[in-house]
Amino acid sequence: MNDHVPPTGLPESGRPADDVLADLTAKRSHDVRWADGRTFALVFDGGEDVRAVAEEAARLYLHENALNTLAFPSLGSIQSEICGWTADLLHGPEAAGFLTSGGTESILCAVLAARDRAVAERGLTDPEIVLPVSAHAAFHKGAHMFGLRTRTVPVTDGWTTDLDAMADAVGPDTALVVTSAPQYPQGTVDPVPEVASMAAEVGASCHVDACMGGFVLPFAEMEGRTTPQWDFRVDGVTSISADLHKLGYAPKGVSVILHRSRELRRYQTFDFDGWLAGRYITPNMQGTRSGLPMAAAWAVMQYLGVDGYRRLVRTTLETADSIRAGVRAIDGLRILGDPVHHLLAMSADPEMDDTIRRIDLFALGEAMADRGWHLDRQGPPPSLHMTVSAGNAKAVDEFLADLSQATEHVRGGPTGEVTQYATLE
Ligand SMILES: Cc1ncc(COP(=O)(O)O)c(C=O)c1O
Secondary structure, eight states, X not given: OOSOOOTTSOOSSOOOHHHHHHHHHHHGGGSOOGGGTOBOSSOOOOOHHHHHHHHHHHHHTTTOBTTOTTTOHHHHHHHHHHHHHHHHXXXXXXXXXXXXXXXXXXXXXXXXHHHHHHHHHHOOSSOEEEEETTSOHHHHHHHHHHTOEEEEEOBOTTSSBOHHHHHHHOOTTEEEEEEETTOTTTOOOOOHHHHHHHHHHHTOEEEEEOTTTTTTHHHHHHTTOOOSOOSTTSTTOOEEEXXXXXXXXXXXXXXXXXXXXXXXXXXXXXXXXXXXXXXEEESSXXXXXXXXXXXXXXXXXXXXXXXXXXXHHHHHHHHHHHHHHHHHTSTTEEESSOOOSSEEEEEEOTTOOOTTTOOOHHHHHHHHHHTTOBOEEETTTTEEEEEOOGGGGGGHHHHHHHHHHHHHHHTTOOOOOOXXXXXXX
């Protein structure tokens, strides 16, 4: 036996379960503490009761595999029921889709389906995606993976798609036009009807990225907060992504991708019979597929129902409104654009040319982190991003008090440059 056990090697003998679990618990000590409402990204908390339901469902389906829904018909029905409920919320009576592992995978599926449709129906040889600079990076990832060219168009002063620029960019090679409800960086809803009609004019697909808004905007509308239409009620919208693991309050690993019809959905599936183990059909990027997030999402949706989601959306939007009002009340800070849902970005007021009064947003982000708040830094322009969810409501007064104090702390300091927004580790 080798005496030397490298520090990274597996233990030679297994360890007691209690020790192992204690180590895992200890590893979390430096993670963001999302359950206390001080995190505005990454984890969205529907409350202890919602978590408890998800955890029990997760335990039931921890080991199940949705690769083969003939072996696990339960997962087949979970998937089709969730897609059906979502299609209903998004006004797509004929819509059909699948569950994926998250927003990125749903977007990859939409890009692939649009490419294959454009090749099959229009014979495109050099297909393009036209998208605003505000669209999620996952569309560029899809273009990179599936060999599409990208044409990025700017946004207006209000941080929505510049329609003139988009009209110039959409043309005979366009396979997919992208629009968001809402977009991530500033939280504004794009003019979906105008964009969808440009796509339809050239026979291209139009994807609405509602990864953030898919389980907020329908309930906001029921609560009387109307937005210009953006879902399958808009002619020309061919697919929509909506993430259950964001404001659907399910645990991580589950999103819905819907196509307007079964015919359009077929461009997403991979059906292969050319190897030694028979026919292999998969609906998304995965092979083996955990049943855990699917079952947990099913349970959370049933547990909340329309009433429960309306209650959480009401709390979320009121919290986001209070934060926006609080930020606007601080001298030298502003909200970018006019987001009316649960996302926002705060930035320095460009009119503030007085160096004594100026605010460095990234220094402010640091000062807030020192006070135990997690906000994402982003840019351009340098700004702090917040995704508000119901779990933040309990901390809003403390947040605004700390923001005001932290702003005074950094006011007049040197303006730094952000060099890195995210890391791979
Ligand atoms: C609008 C939007 N689209 C897509 C995504 C990607 O989702 P995921 O991180 O689940 O892959 C995000 C993530 O924040 C998003 O905000």
